[in-house]
Amino acid sequence: MRVVRVLPDVAALDKTFDYTVPESWEGDVRVGTMVRVSLHGRRVGGWVVADGVTPPPGVRLRPLAKVTGWGPPAPLVDLARWAAWRWAGPVRAVLRSASPPAAVRGLPAPPGPPTAPAALAPGDGEGLAGEALARQRAVVRLPPAADPYPFAVAAARGGNALVLAPSVDAAARLGDRLRRGGVPVALMPRDWARAAAGGSVVVGARAAAWAPLAELAAVVVVDAHDEAYREERSPTWNAWEVAAERAHRDGVPCVLLSACPTLEQLAWGELVTPSRAAERAGWPVVEVVDRRRADPRTGLYSDRLVLLLRGGGRVVCVLNRKGRAQLLSCAACGEVLRCEHCQGGMAQADEGDGMRCRSCGRARASVCQQCGSARLRKLRPGVARVREELEALAGRAVAEVTGGTDDRVADREPAAGVVVGTEAVLHRMDAADAVVFLDFDQELLAPRFRAAEQAMALLVRAARLVGGRDGGGRIVVQTRVPDHDVVRAAVQADAGRLAGPERARRGLLRLPPATALAVVSGDADGFVAALGADVEVMGPSDGTWLVRAADPTVLATALAAVPRAGARLRIEVDPVRV
DNA sequence: CGGACAAGCTGA
């Protein structure tokens, strides 16, 4: 009797169980197949994770209850195990990402060969693509305005390529272009079955790293630095790393494209750069407005900004602060307004005249706790307030975009207009004549160890809206730190200038990639206490511990060595912020 | 996870 091992899709049950395979389903069951089984009197879904196993003696086996359909192919089941180890989470969660969104009962016939060899604009990055694909691990520092398309086409020529883009939208656009170019495309997750059938280039966002391709030919990751590639839920796997591991296992090239590759990525692969002239041409002009000597009363509004606002054209202003004012002071005595309960800073309430504590959320009237004056000064105005002030300065309508606005601004705003928003505005718009970072220091000096890389990524996003140097668009950066490595790298259109100093800083502070980190929270006292000597445990502070190891392998091994039976804890490996 | 079952608590 054939026996398979099944991992049930049941939360908090990371255990496998053996079942017999009824003869009528012989051919439908293999490693990865999605099944239903009876477990403790109920029917649950799960994956076949091993075939032809010898069950432990003394258990009465039950037959599989149902074959739901196709699931991740065997090598991906193995890769899922690796990812679960690498990011210290349940295999089940990873297998879910690797499974089709709806039951797949059969695969379509693979498409024929490409209808037309995908055409490329001559010289348009094709040389660089060839150069990159000739390596097993390449990081191409592709400037913001350069087109990733030639890389996708070049990868597709070799057979079943996997192309990842940071958003579903970006993936769909790239997929459309490939399809128009005559390349058969499977867009994940919609075309899961077509991807599994082979013969197509598979294009998709984060979860497409788990696309069911057989005989992978090459991997291309577009905008590989993008944090959208990181899964937020535990296990916090990163799609570029999963795709890279996959390519490595299959012995095929993996190419990461990014205008600002992360230090992890630079450590992983071989850097391929375009010519200095090409990289320069791919960045817009970046203007620095030095605010060190600025009158504090002019606040966020430099003469340069006013000139741009009045000049017509589409101007996008970025300020990463929501609401009206995030910090207030008394105009009479100068005291900063603080919460009477927790001493946290008070923010202006979104509606009405009151204030709300940013830490504990308690509300109170807008009156100075020191002198009772009701005349307040806004120390940190938010987007809502800034919109009103920009409108007054510009003499034309200013639209506000926040995380809540979900449609694309391009669809409803005139071609020339002023838009202000949090960084979400950079995702909601396609084009602009200028992007102004009203307070870039907030990004540069943010208390997160990846702040510099994240700030650089914002500049890259902004550069996408305004285009390359010859298009005439520009980025304006208002800052009191004009000599910051990020600012200099962007001004000189040379992302490489950031890497060296940033790597040195991280090394000094023993932060990734010099070390590997995990944040452990929840019911974790026992867990962290049992961790081995090759990791360093700090904390707890605020109920979370920080675990540090020499590298990701040591970290994963140490975390995997401690049993977690029943403990309700969360482990975030490679945290974005610590 | 969720069902089964045992041990512990309460009120008459």
Place this chain on the structure above:
DNA sequence: CAGCTTGTCCGG
């Protein structure tokens, strides 16, 4: 001691 809550164990 029935009736209920709470805790622990276990699944093929």
